[in-house]
Amino acid sequence: NAGVMQNPRHLVRRRGQEARLRCSPMKGHSHVYWYRQLPEEGLKFMVYLQKENIIDESGMPKERFSAEFPKEGPSILRIQQVVRGDSAAYFCASSTRADEQYFGPGTRLTVT
């Protein structure tokens, strides 16, 4: 009965490098959401995906950020050319229905 899995748990990148964050939803869940949490702040929605489709990316910065949820494998949040302001905790959540979202442990990204 595994929950939502995210890896890596901690990621350190230098400015200008790429960061790849992975999320495996709970078994049977086909909806994946990514949220970002800045220190001492609440979570902000980034993107909502279903298998092979981006449903809502209204919270995603227009440049450098992309997300995918392929037919096979985990969902990937990709940040190109990272900057210090990208340092945050990134959480993914999964659900079967529209309402109950279950969160993973998060990936804490540090940009040096």
Place this chain on the structure above:
Amino acid sequence: QQQVKQSPQSLIVQKGGISIINCAYENTAFDYFPWYQQFPGKGPALLIAIRPDVSEKKEGRFTISFNKSAKQFSLHIMDSQPGDSATYFCAASSTTGFQKLVFGTGTRLLVSP
């Protein structure tokens, strides 16, 4: 209109007391209101949730009170315990839309022994 306002920012309660956290929203399309508990270094854990067709929902020591006309909802933690010390987030979403959760800014609860 997409904001969810949460108060207080921090709260200290003695063991055995009642912790009360309040949230308010503007978007009348919101129809799902969950509360999440987050411990340091961990992901948010779904605690309890309510829909507008009921005014109160209770699960163990946790109760959500919902006031649709005032567009407010609150979390009550009865008999608060030191193990309840965590950050609590309210959230809201519209299940007829894309279901993204809009979170409050969080309340850091400390239950003193």
